[in-house]
Structure formats: C-alpha cells, structure tokens
Amino acid sequence: MQITLYDTPEHQTLRDQVARFLAREVEPHADKWEEQGFVPREVLRRMGQAGLFGLMYESEYGGAEADALTNLVFAEALSQSTYAGFIITVLVHTDMASPHLHHAGSAAQKEKYLRKVIAGETITAVGITEPGAGSDVAGIRTTARRDGDHWVLNGTKMFITNGVHADLYFVAAKSGPGKREVSMFIVEKGTPGFSVGRALKKTGWLSSDTAELVFDNVRIPAANLLGEEGKGFYSVMKNFQTERIALAAMAVGHCTRALDLTLDYVRQRQAFGGPLWDQQVIRQRLSMLDAKTRAARQFLYHCAWRVTQGHDIVQDVSMLKALTGELVNEVVSACQQFHGGMGYIRETAIERLWRDARVLAIGGGATEVMLEEVAKRY
Template sequence: MSTDSIYVTPEHELLRDQVAKFIAREVEPHAAAWEEAGCVPRDVLRRMGDAGLFGLMYESQYGGAESDALTNLVFAEALSQSTFAGFIITVLVHTDMASPHLHHAGNAAQKDKYLSRVIKGELITAVGITEPGAGSDVAGIRTTAKRDGDEWVLNGTKMFITNGVHANLYFVAAKTGSGKRDMSMFIVEKGTPGFSVGRALKKTGWLSSDTAELVLDNVRIPAANLLGEEGKGFYSVMKNFQTERIALAAMAVGHCQRALQLTLDYVRQRQAFGGVLWEQQTIRQRLSMLDAKTRAARQFMYHCAWRVTQGHDIVQDVSMLKALTGELVNEVVQTCQQFHGGMGYIRETAIERLWRDARVLAIGGGATEVMLEEVAKRY
C-alpha cells in the first residue's frame, strides 16, 4: 500500500528509516516481555534519547534538533508502525504530551535544570491533568495549589496518568484561584515528600505503558517550580492539546496501516471455502474502502501539521482529526480482526493486540464527543 504524502521530504524519510530500524532492533523482539512487566525499560528510552529522537522540536542549546511540526509528525507516525502501543504511548507522552509544557512555558532556569536531561532520556516525563472527576472537562479539576511564603503547597489526586509510576518529572495542573479556569502548571519531581503513586492501574490495552493514580498530600515545592504564568495553566493545557492530538492521530493512522497490511498478508494465504480468502469479493472491497479512508485521514493529518508550521489556528481542524481518526482506527482494526477469524481473538497475536490498544484512541486525549463539540462551536 502506497501512503506517500506531498509533505514528506527526503530528510523525513531518513528519520522514518532511523525509527524503523530502532523499532526492529530494540522493540519488536522484546516488547512482549514488556507487556508482561507493565512498563518499558528505562534503558531503552535512554537509547532513544541518545539517538536524538526525544528533542526534535526543542532548542539546539539543550540538544534538540529545532525541527518543525511536520518532522515531529513523521516521527510519531513512524513510531506507530510498531504493533506495541504501550511502548508507543510511553514515548509520545514524553515527547509530545508532557515535555512540551517545559518547552513552551519553562523559563531559562527551568530549561537549564531539566530540558537537556529530558532530551537525553535521563528524565522521563508525565503530565498530571486528568482527575477522578475531571477528564475531558479540564476546567473541572479540583487539585489545589496555595502559596505559602516561598513555596507552593499542592493537594489533590490525579488519575489515568501515563508514565505515572516510573516518570522522574511531572507537570501538574492545579487550581490557584476561585475562577473555573484559574489554574496553573507546576513542576514536581519524583520523590518530593507527600507526592506518591496511589496505585498502578490495570488496563485493557497499552499493557507495557505504566498508568497511575497520583496523590498529592501537602506537597511542598519551591515557588520557582511554577511553570509559566500563574493562573494561565488552562490556556497552556489547551495549547498543548493540539500537539497531543496530532500525535494520537498519528498513532491511530499507524495502527490502521499495520492492521491493513497484516490482514492483506493473512487473507492472501488463508485457505477457506475452497480457495484463499482474498478471492471473496466482500473482503477485497471492504479492505479497499478502509485503505481509502486511512489514506484520506493521513493526508488530512499531514495538512494539519503543515498548517501548524504556517502559524494557523488549527483547533477546529485538529479536533476534527482526533474525532475522525479515533473512530476510524476502531472501524479498521475491528474489521481486520474479524477477517482473521478465531486467530484474531488469540492473545499475543498482533491483530488482537492492535484491537485492544485501539479502543482508547476514541477516548484518551479528548473523547470523540468532546472533539465534535469543539468543532461545532467554531462554525
């Protein structure tokens, strides 16, 4: 299946090849064991950092490549050719969902202290926004931060935090005033007194991704750990959602591509009803239509990333993209699983793993219904 995009350059192809080789060498032979262990080994992430893959859009003075959003998308899509989504999301949370808060809002002292180590993979990051009573409704968070002299005191609980168990550095949203959107972002280091993992969460998919409930019980951090302007955290979160949602779209499109290729390979050799399954017209036509939808979604995804490079307001487009790809990946993967028959329901097969892992892409990072409301209110 050809999936070339007009936005992809020879330099992008080199990056894609680098990521593919890393996955083939470092991930695919070992990731089944990571699924059992429930996390990705930190030394693997450190090797990704050493390879220059953790700072594509960050400043060169800290070891970044100062690339653009298209390059970052190529990386996310290439990463998503792995069939182990727990590994993929572990990386993408670090590169596209957590550390961008430091990149966008951090001051010079904060970047000097942390950013080069984040880019090297010495510090793995997580972002603490979601709470038991506040998921897509970011303004509904109840964690508080109160100023006490030269410190901030944080109290609250965060839920569904990817990298939550094993991260070293957390960017935490907390209310700093009485207004609905009056919140700020804070840097919290692992090991800070009062900051703990309440429990590791068991999930249906993304099994090699560690996910946690986090508890903040009178956590005292220096005033210097305020990230960005006080009271402006809501807008920082909203801004970063666009990067996050493009990355999740890339993950969805990557799953579609792999599921289709796995299924094409399978139905071309699977014998049934006196011949191979590929001879069944309905199978050929449904796979062809799903491939067409995937290619169309992919071009829209690249167009969104290109619009970022041009400085456009992309909230409506990215909300459309997130809703579209989150639903599409579930349609594609479920159909592909169906065409695998009983083998599609056997644990440890790639298509069964993709089926489990795809479901959350219509929920995480903004549920489909929330995304469509973001689209509708901008007409």
C-alpha cells in the same frame, strides 16, 4: 508507506531510523514488557541517545529544532509498531508532557531539566486528568496554595501515563478562585507528600504504566511554577493540539499496520477452495478501509502543516482526533474479523492492535467532546 504532499528526503531518513530502532530494540522484547507493565528505562535512554526525544526542542539543550511536520513523521513512524503501550510511553514524554517545559519553562528551568529530558535520562509525565475532570480542564479540583517561598499542592490525578516510573511531572492545579485560574507546576519524583496511589490495570496499552497520583500537602519551591500564575488553563489547551495530532498519528499508524497484516493474512489463508482474498466482499471491504485511511492520513499531515504556518487549528485538530479515533476502531475491528479465530488469540499482533485501538476514541479527548469543539466553532 504512502507518500504525502509534504514529504521530504529528511522525513524518509527519520522513518528509516525509527524503523531500525523498532526492529532492533522493540519488537524482539516487547512481549516481555507487556507482561511486566512498563518499558525498561534503558530502552528509553537509547532513544534519547539516538536523538529521537528532542526533535522540536532547542539545539542548545540537544534538540533538533525541527518543525511540527517532522515531529508528526516521528509519531507515525513509531506507530508502525504493534505495541501501543511502548508507543504511548514515548509519545507522552515527547508530545504531551515535556512540551509544557519547552513552551512555558524559564531559562533556569530549561537549564535544569531539558537536557536530561531530551537525552532520555529524565522521563516525564503530565498530571491533568482527575477522577472528575478530563477534557474539562476547568473542572480540576487539585489545588495549589502559595505559602511564602513555596506552593502547597493537594489533590489526586487519575489515568496518568508514565505515572509510576516518570522522574518529572508537570501538574495542573487550581491556584485561585476563578473557574479557569489554573497554574502548571514542576514536581519531582520523591518530593515529600507526592506518591503513586496505585498502578492501574488496563484492557490495552499493557506495556505503558498508568497511575493514580496523590498530592498530600506537597511543598514545592515557588520557582517550580511553570509559566505564568493562573495561565495554566491556556497552556494546557494549547498543548492539547500537539497531543491530539500525536494520537491521530498513532491511530493512522495502527490503521496502516492492521491493513498490511490483514492483506498478508487473507492472501495466504485458504478457505472455501482458495485464499480468502478471492472473496469479493473481503477485497472490497479492505479497499474501502484503505481509502479511508489514506484520506485521514492526508488530513493528518495537512493539520501539521497548518501548525507550521501559524494557523488556528483547534477546529481542524478536533475533527481529526474524532475522525481517526473512530476510524482506527473501524479498521482494526474489521481486520480482526478477517483473521477469524486467530484474531482473538493473545499471541497475535492483530488482537493486540484491537485491544489497544479502543482507547484512541477516548483518551486525549473523547469523540463526543471533540465533535462539540468542532460544532461550537461554526
């Protein structure tokens, strides 16, 4: 692992802790999870018990009150695994879903839910994306209608990670006539009218469950409104920055891991009278890809540092997401190429990384959407 400008001894301790957890709890078992399509709950509970699910949350609920840099260290260390389905299962819980409760939840809501979220006893998902609305949050069609002491939700959500096996869902819905009049709601699993429409089959991220969610006259207590009524659009947009930094960390972690695997392979693989490393074109290509990865990593850490300083980071993070989403596909594709035929065999880590990398230029904001976010801020 290369050192960054912002590293501390505590960061290295966290990296070591995550590496031990991956070696003990994940790598020996994750092939089975790829086949079954989800990560066992007991593994997630052990992560919570290890203190890895509440790094940025309040200590009174079991959190560590760490900063955005520490949270980034966790995401990047986690992404040294070659099982991205496991990684995204965790990062959706820690960086994409539960932050809505952390940022907007009332004292009563946090008292009710946050301890179990941090302990890994309650796993979370976030319901924003719909068949016709992804990054375009204003295009959400799921509705929330006030009815006395309840809200009634109707609509469909799509591509929801942890959608099948989560316990607690943070759901965005139109709560008024305005284009951006969106509110966030807490929906518990098992609420009448709330169901998983179907589990979705994907090309990659095989050990993460992904679902279509259906809300058919789902009645929830008025107390389950998360944050201010009609202000959910801004809550979602704010949390997109945390989500995109986490995805960028995932991309950079995959680049680093793919390069390490490929350097080992080309030094051992014999061809044309010697190791592949003796071929100048391979040495130079890997060197350039490593240079790009190291540069992206420094930008990643700089963005997280700017969060700790309270800066407006939307343009920077949009650049970062676009850059790393494209870079991980460039790096992993080249690394797979240098593995030759073995790079196309399902049992190899590089083939899994290649499949899993593709969605990082799509999910959490496609490259084209990110570049528009950059351009309109010049």
